[in-house]
Amino acid sequence: MxxxxxxxxxxxxxxxxxxxxxxxxxxxxxxxxxxxxxxxxxxxxxxxxxxxxxxxxxxxxxxxxxxxxxxxxxxxxxxxxxxxxxxxxEGLTVLQLVKQGRYPYQNWLSQWSKDDEEAVQKALKSTRMLELADRPVDSLSGGQRQRAWIAMTLAQxxxxxxxxxxxxxxxxxxxxxxxxxxxxxxxxxxxxxxxxxxxxxxxxxxxxxxxxxxxxxxxxxxxxxxxISCSLVQEVFEMNCEVTVDPLFGTPLCIPHGRGRCILKEVSMNG
CATH class of the missing domain: 3.40.50.300 (P-loop containing nucleotide triphosphate hydrolases)
Structure with missing residues (x-):
């Protein structure tokens, strides 16, 4: 499915x-x-x-x-x-934010449970936010703040x-x-x-x-x-480029042209 x-x-x-x-x-x-x-x-x-x-x-x-x-x-x-x-x-802590992810599981019959607590702790651990759980979200760096929001999403x-x-x-x-x-x-x-x-x-x-x-x-x-190909990048993004192979992962690597006229050139993904 x-x-x-x-x-x-x-x-x-x-x-x-x-x-x-x-x-x-x-x-x-x-x-x-x-x-x-x-x-x-x-x-x-x-x-x-x-x-x-x-x-x-x-x-x-x-x-x-x-x-x-x-x-x-x-x-x-x-x-x-x-x-x-x-x-x-303002002032909302990371822990309070992550707990919001458990909203779909809450109702007047089922309040905060062991499952909710375990889900929150797992989300904090997965995103490496346990040590920052008591920090206000607005005091975090950009990367930390994004991890906090992802932790809330995971807690869901x-x-x-x-x-x-x-x-x-x-x-x-x-x-x-x-x-x-x-x-x-x-x-x-x-x-x-x-x-x-x-x-x-x-x-x-x-x-x-x-x-x-x-x-x-x-x-x-x-x-x-x-x-990914030179023609796709040109058609979708209206940008000329070369496409070669990422030396670390073997995935397509786009190298944009610039600084004047360019010629489309594509390097085979198979080398």
Whole structure:
């Protein structure tokens, strides 16, 4: 069974068409990354997959069933989303933030339980935030703050995690730290991760499945080595580049041209 599917999904903001009759399948237990130029609809699509945006037409299927027909708390037990640039109330501690991830499991009959406490502690440990649990979120560095939000998402204990540009505004060290954490969650816990990323080389390095979006539709999708080429980068991003092989991981490596006229050149992924 696939994690998420869309059937003729159409998304709009008012009269502005963002996504047009999109058929998409996101594999379960893998890392999928959406790529595309600014304003192409990546974040809008991600929000619709989490039922935060109602489709104009079409549907989203979560593990085979219509997400629109599921109760809100049932959706929240299956799928978690971390939007771009989330903010916490002033003075809220990391522990208090992470506890918010247990909201779907709370009701007037079932208050805070041992399972809730174990989920919170596991999330703090997985994100290496135990020692910072009592620190206010607004006192943390950018990388620490992002780990705190991911810990809250993990405490929700869902098989599917959606993240909108989780490395934005982070320096290179913290970008790799966050992506390594998400990679470990996929490898060790078989979590399905769906992300929007701007950095093509990081997208290629961490994704099992790439989805390139252009002109409100899927331009191409598949394994990074099947998707990334000079022609795709030119068509989707309007940028000339060379594509070679990442010497560390064997994934596609895009080297952008600049400083004047350039000639498209592609180096075979097979050497």
């Amino acid at each position: 696939n994690a998420i599917e869309t059937k003729s999904l159409t998304l709009s903001y008012g009269e502005t068409l963002i996504i047009d009759e999109l058929d998409l399948t996101l594999p379960k237990g893998e890392i999928t990354v959406f790529i595309g130029s600014n304003g192409c609809g990546k974040s809008t699509l991600l929000r619709s997959l989490a039922r935060l945006l109602k489709p104009s037409e079409g549907s989203v299927l979560l593990e085979g069933g219509s997400i629109a027909k599921l109760p809100t708390k049932e959706v929240a037990k299956k799928l978690a989303i971390l939007p771009q640039g989330p903010s916490a109330p 204990d869902t098989e599917i995690i959606l993240l909108d540009e989780p490395t934005t505004y982070l320096d290179m060290t913290h970008q790799i730290e966050i992506l390594d954490l998400l990679f470990e969650l996929n490898e060790k816990e078989n979590r399905t991760i769906v992300m929007v990323l701007h950095d093509l080389n990081l997208a290629c390095r961490y994704a099992h499945h790439l989805v390139a979006i252009k002109d409100r539709k899927i331009h191409s999708q598949g394994k990074p080595e099947e998707v």
